[in-house]
Amino acid sequence: MFEQVVTSFIASAAFGVLFNAPKQSLIKCGLVGMIGWVLYYGLVEIEYDSIFATLVAAFVVGVISQFFAKRYKMPIIIFTIAGIIPLVPGGLSYDAMKHFVENDYNVAVQLAAKVCMLAGAIAMGIIFAEVMNQLIIKYNRRKQSEKGAPLK
Amino acid sequence: MEDQKSLNSIIDVCLLAGKIMLENGAETYRVEDTMIRIASAFGCKESQSFSTPTGIIFSLDGDYPISKVIRISHRSTDLHKVTLVNSISRSVTNKELTVREAYIKLKELEKANVAYPLWIQIFAAFISSGCFTIMFNGQWNDFIWACIAGGLGFACLLYLHRLLEVRFFAEFIASFVIGIAAFLFMYAGLGSELDKIIIGAVMPLVPGLLITNAARDLIAGHLVSGLAKGADAGLTALAIGAGIAVAFVIL
Numbered sequence: 001m002f003e004q005v006v007t008s009f010i011a012s013a014a015f016g017v018l019f020n021a022p023k024q025s026l027i028k029c030g031l032v033g034m035i036g037w038v039l040y041y042g043l044v045e046i047e048y049d050s051i052f053a054t055l056v057a058a059f060v061v062g063v064i065s066q067f068f069a070k071r072y073k074m075p076i077i078i079f080t081i082a083g084i085i086p087l088v089p090g091g092l093s094y095d096a097m098k099h100f101v102e103n104d105y106n107v108a109v110q111l112a113a114k115v116c117m118l119a120g121a122i123a124m125g126i127i128f129a130e131v132m133n134q135l136i137i138k139y140n141r142r143k144q145s146e147k148g149a150p151l152k
Numbered sequence: 153m154e155d156q157k158s159l160n161s162i163i164d165v166c167l168l169a170g171k172i173m174l175e176n177g178a179e180t181y182r183v184e185d186t187m188i189r190i191a192s193a194f195g196c197k198e199s200q201s202f203s204t205p206t207g208i209i210f211s212l213d214g215d216y217p218i219s220k221v222i223r224i225s226h227r228s229t230d231l232h233k234v235t236l237v238n239s240i241s242r243s244v245t246n247k248e249l250t251v252r253e254a255y256i257k258l259k260e261l262e263k264a265n266v267a268y269p270l271w272i273q274i275f276a277a278f279i280s281s282g283c284f285t286i287m288f289n290g291q292w293n294d295f296i297w298a299c300i301a302g303g304l305g306f307a308c309l310l311y312l313h314r315l316l317e318v319r320f321f322a323e324f325i326a327s328f329v330i331g332i333a334a335f336l337f338m339y340a341g342l343g344s345e346l347d348k349i350i351i352g353a354v355m356p357l358v359p360g361l362l363i364t365n366a367a368r369d370l371i372a373g374h375l376v377s378g379l380a381k382g383a384d385a386g387l388t389a390l391a392i393g394a395g396i397a398v399a400f401v402i403l
Contacts, residue, residue: 007283011355014280018306018356019177020230020267037287075238077179077365078231085360091288091351097393098347101400123367 001041008037012082021078028068029082036061037086054087054121061087062129080126089118156216161251162194163212165244167222168258170201170208172237176230177361180369180377183208186241190254193245205380226317229361232266270310277356278303285352290345294352297334297343302353305330309357323357323391330354331399350396359388 012033016026036057043053061083069076096111166187173183184201187210191199198213205227211219240257243249249257267273281302282295290298305326312322330353337343362385370378 003286007286011280011283011287014276014283015356015360017268017272017276018229018280019361020232022232022235041287073239073242075178075182075231075234077177077182077361078235081231081361081364084364085355085358086284086287088358088360088363090284090355090358091347093389093393094347094351094354094396097397098400100393101397119363119367122364123371126364126368127371 001038004041005034005038008041008086009034012037012085015085016078016082019078019081021082022074025072025074025078028072029079032061032064032068032079032083033086035064036083040087051117051121054089054118055125057087058084058122058125059128060125062126063132066129066133084122084126087118087122089115092118156218158251159196159212159214159216159218161255162191162196163210163218163220165194165251165255165258166190166199166201167208167210167220168255168262169237169241170203170210171222171224172258172262173234174203174205174208174224175227176233177228177365178234178237179365180204180374181372182234186237190241190244193247194251204377205384230267233261233264236261236266273310274303274307277306280356281353283352284355285348288348288351290348290352294343294345294349297337298349298352301330301333301337301349302356304333305353306356320387320391323388324395326357327354327392327395328399329395330357331396332403335399335403354392354396357388357392359385362388 009030013026013030015033016029021029039060040050040053040057043056044050061080065076065079065083068074068079092111093115096108096115099105099108099111169190170183170187173186174180180203183203187201187203187208188199191212196212196214200211200213202209205224207221207223209219209221211217237258240249240254240261244254268276278299282299285294285298286292308329309322309326312325313319316322331350334343334346334349334353337349338346343349362381366378366381366385368378369375369381372378
């Protein structure tokens with residue numbers, strides 16, 4: 001587990017460099033990626049389905065990214081990308097492709113379908129986090145206006 | 153007449169901001185939002201923006217309606233520039249910059265090179281390839297071989313991208329090089345698991361940004377740009393897959 005923590009941190013931060021994220025955000029990129037990956041890895045270890053694990057990890061990545069984006073006034077995309085990269089089903093899509101090349105279409109199509117499901121789970125997780133954030137903002141505004149404070 | 157001139161310069165600022173953001177990999181909704189915000193900070197309350205990955209249409213309503221189109225021909229990923237445009241637009245909405253100042257700042261930013269030096273980028277690809285091998289349950293003695301294959305592939309991508317503008321081909325060759333390198337390591341008896349080395353080494357090429365942007369755009373209702381980015385991501389994935397596949401077939 002320890003090696004997973006370290007490698008996921010380094011990999012996410014290095015991806016920040018590849019996408020040319022600002023220097024001061026690299027450590028945070030690494031953190032987001034690490035939390036997402038450790039969560040995913042842990043959930044898969046205790047035998048949850050990988051789609052569910054991806055959904056949860058992506059959701060948490062989304063929430064943390066929202067927080068960082070607001071806190072450090074940076075576009076949210078910097079943090080979500082770094083957090084998402086470890087979750088992208090690269091290994092599985094490689095397997096799918098390999099089976100296509102070997103003319104083993106049955107397995108290949110199954111794997112490709114799984115890849116699509118995982119990609120969908122990532123997107124759903126991120127979107128859920130965003131929707132939740134918007135709901136909280138709306139709720140706070142309504143509370144403010146009920147108190148009689150002027151609407152922003 | 154005077155009014156129309158100032159409208160013209162406002163629309164230029166908005167389009168330039170939008171262009172820089174789209175070229176460097178921002179989400180569609182952020183691009184449209186930023187343009188509309190800048191326009192309203194300069195006093196044009198009603199504006200419409202329609203952006204796709206290949207072009208932006210922007211129009212200002214009012215007494216002198218005006219609209220312009222800008223074409224976006226090349227796209228890359230440079231989140232630092234997106235951040236900088238973001239902070240410029242923030243100071244515009246706080247009324248800290250005039251139209252002229254904002255335009256000059258954006259023009260400077262468009263030409264500026266804020267990327268990390270090449271060797272740092274290649275080193276990042278190098279180290280992340282190895283880390284991904286470990287994350288996909290690879291063994292530590294494959295670490296260094298994945299690093300070398302990944303760094304080599306990424307260096308190829310950067311070089312070819314400069315040489316021949318066609319991204320599909322550059323990605324194809326880069327992943328082909330990765331495949332060949334991984335096979336050579338196996339033949340030499342250095343690596344232990346071919347699959348893990350290739351998966352790790354290919355990760356720096358994977359279109360992660362495009363996939364997430366595509367999915368978010370689609371769900372947020374930007375159907376045109378969502379589909380376009382999805383197609384872009386699909387092409388990249390196809391190029392990577394084909395490169396590895398050719399290496400498989402040859403060796």
